[in-house]
Amino acid sequence: MGRTIRIFDTTLRDGEQSPGCSMNLNEKIEVAKALEAMKVEIIEAGFAASSPGDAAAVAAIADIVHGSTICSLARCVEKDIDAAWNAIRRAESARIHVFLATSPLHMEYKLKMTPEQVIEAVAHNVAYAKSRCSDIEFSAEDATRSDLDFLCRVFETAIKAGATTINIPDTVGYMVPDEYAARIRYIREHTPGIENIILSCHMHNDLGMAVANSLAGVQAGIDQIECTINGIGERAGNASMEECVMALKTRKDHFGVDCAIDTTHIYRASRMIETITGVSVAPTKAIVGANAFAHEAGIHQHGVMANRETYEIMTPESIGLPKTALVLGKHSGRHAFEERLNELGYTLSKEKLDKAFEKFKILADKKKTVKDRDLEAIIGVAPVSGAERYTLVNFVINSGNSITSTAVIKMKKGDEVFERVAASDGPINAAFRAINKIVDKNIVLEDYSLKSMTDGEDAQAEAIVKITVDGSPMVTGRGVSTDIVEASIKAYINGINKFFMD
Numbered sequence: 001m002g003r004t005i006r007i008f009d010t011t012l013r014d015g016e017q018s019p020g021c022s023m024n025l026n027e028k029i030e031v032a033k034a035l036e037a038m039k040v041e042i043i044e045a046g047f048a049a050s051s052p053g054d055a056a057a058v059a060a061i062a063d064i065v066h067g068s069t070i071c072s073l074a075r076c077v078e079k080d081i082d083a084a085w086n087a088i089r090r091a092e093s094a095r096i097h098v099f100l101a102t103s104p105l106h107m108e109y110k111l112k113m114t115p116e117q118v119i120e121a122v123a124h125n126v127a128y129a130k131s132r133c134s135d136i137e138f139s140a141e142d143a144t145r146s147d148l149d150f151l152c153r154v155f156e157t158a159i160k161a162g163a164t165t166i167n168i169p170d171t172v173g174y175m176v177p178d179e180y181a182a183r184i185r186y187i188r189e190h191t192p193g194i195e196n197i198i199l200s201c202h203m204h205n206d207l208g209m210a211v212a213n214s215l216a217g218v219q220a221g222i223d224q225i226e227c228t229i230n231g232i233g234e235r236a237g238n239a240s241m242e243e244c245v246m247a248l249k250t251r252k253d254h255f256g257v258d259c260a261i262d263t264t265h266i267y268r269a270s271r272m273i274e275t276i277t278g279v280s281v282a283p284t285k286a287i288v289g290a291n292a293f294a295h296e297a298g299i300h301q302h303g304v305m306a307n308r309e310t311y312e313i314m315t316p317e318s319i320g321l322p323k324t325a326l327v328l329g330k331h332s333g334r335h336a337f338e339e340r341l342n343e344l345g346y347t348l349s350k351e352k353l354d355k356a357f358e359k360f361k362i363l364a365d366k367k368k369t370v371k372d373r374d375l376e377a378i379i380g381v382a383p384v385s386g387a388e389r390y391t392l393v394n395f396v397i398n399s400g401n402s403i404t405s406t407a408v409i410k411m412k413k414g415d416e417v418f419e420r421v422a423a424s425d426g427p428i429n430a431a432f433r434a435i436n437k438i439v440d441k442n443i444v445l446e447d448y449s450l451k452s453m454t455d456g457e458d459a460q461a462e463a464i465v466k467i468t469v470d471g472s473p474m475v476t477g478r479g480v481s482t483d484i485v486e487a488s489i490k491a492y493i494n495g496i497n498k499f500f501m502d
C-alpha cells in the first residue's frame with residue numbers, strides 16, 4: 001500500500017474567518033455535508049472559543065456529520081480547549097487542534113512570552129487537551145519564520161504531551177517550495193518521536209505559492225494537507241483544496257501518493273462556497289474557474305474534437321462538471337427537473353425540492369430555456385424555509401436620468417404588511433433606503449455586485465450584497481432574478497434575514 005495524503009479542510013475555520021466570507025449555521029452545515037460527501041478526512045468546523053455562534057456550529061456539525069473527523073481550533077489555554085471539547089465531544093471521531101506561535105516576532109510582540117514559557121505552555125496544554133480527547137493536533141503558528149532547532153524542541157514537547165498530528169504552518173505565506181521541503185526534512189531528522197506522528201502542512205498564499213509549497217511538503221514526507229475550497233482564507237487565502245487534490249491525482253506518476261477525495265464533488269462544492277460567501281472565483285482559476293475547461297482558440301477546439309487529451313490533462317467529468325448542458329423549459333415536469341438536479345449533484349429534501357420547483361416554473365414562464373446555470377441559480381444555498389423574517393410582496397420603481405429615483409417597497413413580516421417610499425440618486429439605492437425604513441435598523445451597504453448568471457437576453461442576474469446591521473459582522477445576501485432591480489432587492493432582504501437568523 002502506498003502513502004495516502006489526508007485532506008484536512010479548514011474552509012469553515014480559516015476560510016470562514018476571513019473578511020466577507022462569514023457563513024450562518026445552515027450554510028456551515030451544508031458545507032460540512034458537502035465536505036463529508038467528498039470524503040474529506042478531517043473537517044475543521046470552527047474555533048469554538050471564538051464565539052457562541054461558532055461553538056454552536058461546531059457542535060451541530062459534530063452531531064450531523066459521521067464520515068469525517070470533526071475538529072475545533074483552540075488557543076493554547078485551558079478555556080479554549082474546554083470550549084473545543086464541549087463542541088466536538090459528541091462527534092463519532094473528534095479532534096482538538098491546539099496552536100501556539102513559535103517565531104521570535106510572535107513570541108516577543110504578540111504573546112509576550114519567552115521561548116521557555118512557550119515550551120511550558122505547550123507541555124501543559126497539549127497534555128490537558130489529551131486528557132479530554134485522544135486525537136490531538138498541535139500547530140506551531142508562524143513555524144516557517146521560527147528557529148528550526150527551537151521548533152524541533154517545541155514539537156518534541158507536544159509529542160511527549162500526546163499530540164498525534166504536528167502541523168507546520170506557513171502562516172504568512174513566506175515560503176518557497178524547496179525551502180519548505182528542506183525544513184520538513186530537517187524537522188523529521190531532528191525531532192525525537194516524530195516518526196510515529198502525522199505531519200501536516202498549512203500554507204497561506206501571500207506569494208501565490210500555497211499549493212506549490214503544499215506539494216513540496218508532500219514530497220518531503222508530509223501526510224496531511226490543510227486547505228480550503230476555492231482557496232478562501234486570510235489575506236491571499238489558503239492552499240486551494242481542488243488544486244492540491246487534482247495535482248496529486250493528475251500527477252500520481254510524479255507524487256506516487258493516494259488521496260481518498262471523491263473529486264466528482266469538487267465543482268459543486270466550489271459553486272456552493274462561491275454562492276454562500278459571494279466571493280467569485282476568477283474565470284482563469286485552476287480547476288474550477290469558468291474557463292478551466294473551455295477551449296476558445298480554434299486550433300485548440302480542433303485538437304480537442306479529434307482527441308481531448310491534446311489540450312486537456314483532466315476531464316471536466318472528473319470534477320463533476322456536467323457533461324451535456326441539458327435544457328429544460330416550461331413543459332418540463334417535476335421528474336425531469338429533479339433528475340437534472342441529481343445529475344448536477346444536488347439531492348434536495350422534499351420541502352426544498354417543492355420550493356425549487358415552484359421557482360423553476362416561474363422562471364420557465366419568463367425564459368424560453370432553462371439551463372444548468374439557471375438551475376444552480378435557483379438552488380443556490382437557500383436559508384431554511386420558515387426562518388425568513390421578511391419577504392418581498394412587491395415593488396414599484398420610478399427612475400430616469402432626469403429625475404430623482406423613487407422606490408415603493410411592500411414587505412411582509414409574519415402577517416404584518418409594511419409599505420415605505422424612499423428617494424435616491426439611483427433606483428437600487430432608493431429601494432434599499434425604503435427597506436431600511438421598514439426594518440428600522442442601521443444597515444450599512446459595504447459591498448454590492450451584480451453579474452449575469454447565464455447568457456442571452458433573458459439571462460438571470462445574481463446580485464450579492466455585503467451589509468452590516470447595527471455594527472454586526474458582515475453578512476452576505478444573494479438574490480437572483482431576470483430583473484436586476486428585483487435581484488438586488490432580494491439580495492438585500494436575504495442579507496437582512498440572515499442577520500436575524502444568526
Ligand code: KIV
Pocket residue numbers: 014073099139140141142167169170171172202204
Ligand atoms: O495560519 C495559521 O498558522 C493557522 C494556524 C491556527 C494553524 O491558521
Ligand code: ZN
Pocket residue numbers: 014169171202204234
Ligand atoms: Zn491559517
